Amino acid sequence: MKITDELDRQSYCGVWTVSEFTGGALDPVSLELLGAAEKLAAERGQEVWTVALGSGIAGMADRLFACGADKVILIDDPRLRAFNDELECNILERLIKKHRPEIVLCAATARGRALAPRIASKIHAGLTADCTGLSIDPVNGDLLQTRPAFGGNVMATIRSSDCRPQMATVRPKIMPAPEPRPGRRGEVIREEIEAVDALNVKEILSTVERREPTVNLGDARIIVAGGRAMKGPDGFKMLEAFANQIGGAVGASRPAVDNGWIAYPHQIGQTGATVQTDLYIACGISGQIQHLIGMQACKTIIAIDIDDTTPMMKLADIAVKGDLFKIVPRLMEELKNR
Numbered sequence: 572m573k574i575t576d577e578l579d580r581q582s583y584c585g586v587w588t589v590s591e592f593t594g595g596a597l598d599p600v601s602l603e604l605l606g607a608a609e610k611l612a613a614e615r616g617q618e619v620w621t622v623a624l625g626s627g628i629a630g631m632a633d634r635l636f637a638c639g640a641d642k643v644i645l646i647d648d649p650r651l652r653a654f655n656d657e658l659e660c661n662i663l664e665r666l667i668k669k670h671r672p673e674i675v676l677c678a679a680t681a682r683g684r685a686l687a688p689r690i691a692s693k694i695h696a697g698l699t700a701d702c703t704g705l706s707i708d709p710v711n712g713d714l715l716q717t718r719p720a721f722g723g724n725v726m727a728t729i730r731s732s733d734c735r736p737q738m739a740t741v742r743p744k745i746m747p748a749p750e751p752r753p754g755r756r757g758e759v760i761r762e763e764i765e766a767v768d769a770l771n772v773k774e775i776l777s778t779v780e781r782r783e784p785t786v787n788l789g790d791a792r793i794i795v796a797g798g799r800a801m802k803g804p805d806g807f808k809m810l811e812a813f814a815n816q817i818g819g820a821v822g823a824s825r826p827a828v829d830n831g832w833i834a835y836p837h838q839i840g841q842t843g844a845t846v847q848t849d850l851y852i853a854c855g856i857s858g859q860i861q862h863l864i865g866m867q868a869c870k871t872i873i874a875i876d877i878d879d880t881t882p883m884m885k886l887a888d889i890a891v892k893g894d895l896f897k898i899v900p901r902l903m904e905e906l907k908n909r
C-alpha cells in the first residue's frame with residue numbers, strides 16, 4: 572500500500588513470515604525464514620510473527636516459537652489441506668490489511684512464488700523475488716533485498732521505500748535455520764477462514780500425486796556433482812557409483828543437463844536446486860556464479876579440476892588439481908580398501 576506520510580509509514584510494524592506445511596508437517600524452509608526474520612526484527616526493534624495456514628497443524632506453534640516466532644497467526648482448517656493459492660492469498664491479504672506488518676517474507680518455493688506476487692499486486696506492495704540476502708538500511712530502516720540479476724552476473728540490492736509492507740521471497744537453503752530454543756514461548760492468535768476469503772475461489776475436489784523417479788537434493792547430506800567435463804552419460808554413471816559408495820546424491824551443472832547427460836532435477840544453481848550439504852564434491856565444474864549461487868552454503872567443498880584457477884577451485888576447502896577420470900576411480904578404490 573502506498574505510504575501517504577510519515578505517520579502512515581510508522582503505522583506498519585512487525586516482520587512476518589508465511590510458514591509452509593506439507594502433509595501437515597512443517598517445511599524446513601519456514602525455519603530459515605524465521606531465522607532471517609528474527610535478525611531483521613531485532614534491528615527494527617519489532618516482533619516476528621508467522622502466519623500458519625493448514626490442516627492438522629495446531630501442534631506446530633511451539634516449534635515456531637522455539638525458532639524465533641513471537642506470535643503465530645493460526646488457521647487450522649480442513650479446507651487448507653491442499654494448497655489453494657486463491658484462498659490463501661485472500662486470507663493473507665485480509666490479515667496483512669488488518670495487522671499492517673512492515674515486512675512480509677515468503678519462501679521462494681512453488682507455493683511462495685504462487686502466493687507472494689498475487690498478494691503484492693492486490694495490496695500494491697513492492698516485491699523482490701528470490702532474495703539471497705536481506706538487511707536493514709541503517710539510515711532509514713528500509714528493507715534491503717539482494718538477489719542475482721542479469722543472469723546472475725551482478726547482485727542487485729532493491730528497496731521499496733514508498734510502499735508497505737515490503738515483501739520478498741527468499742531462496743530456500745540460503746539462510747541458516749536457527750537452533751531451536753525449547754521452552755521459548757509466544758502467543759497464538761487463532762483466526763478463522765471468513766466468508767469473504769472463500770468468495771469466488773476454486774474448490775479443490777481431489778488431488779493426484781505424481782509418481783516419477785525424482786531426486787531430492789534438498790535432503791542430501793553429501794552431493795557428488797559433475798559438470799561439462801563429464802563428457803556424457805557414462806561419466807555420470809561413474810559419479811553415481813561414487814555417490815552410492817559414500818551415501819550421497821548426484822548433482823550437475825547446467826551444461827550437463829542441457830546436453831541430456833542427466834535429468835533436470837539434478838541441476839544445481841540459479842535455475843536449478845539450491846543445496847546446503849555437509850559435503851559437496853564438484854567434479855569438473857568451473858564454478859560460474861550461476862552455479863555457485865546454488866551450492867556456496869555447503870559446509871565442506873571439495874573441487875576436482877585440471878585447472879586450479881577456476882572460481883570453484885578457489886572457493887573449495889580442498890582443491891584437487893588433476894584429471895577427474897583418474898582421481899575419482901582412485902578415490903573409489905581407496906575407499907573400497909578401507
Ligand SMILES: Cc1cc2nc3c(=O)[nH]c(=O)nc-3n(C[C@H](O)[C@H](O)[C@H](O)COP(=O)(O)OP(=O)(O)OC[C@H]3O[C@@H](n4cnc5c(N)ncnc54)[C@H](O)[C@@H]3O)c2cc1C
Pocket residue numbers: 722723797798799800823824825826827838839840841842843854855856857858859860861862865875876877878881893894895896
Ligand atoms: C540465466 C542463466 C542461468 C544459469 N543457471 C545455471 C544453473 O542453474 N546451474 C549451472 O550450473 N549453470 C547455470 N548457468 C550456466 C553457467 O553460466 C555456466 O555456464 C555453467 O555453470 C558452467 O558449467 P560447468 O562448470 O560444468 O562447465 P565449464 O565452465 O565448461 O567448466 C568445466 C570445468 O571442467 C574442467 N575440466 C575439463 N576436463 C576435466 C577433467 N578431465 N578433469 C577435471 N576437470 C576437467 C575445466 O577445467 C573446467 O573448469 C546459467 C547461465 C545463465 C546465463
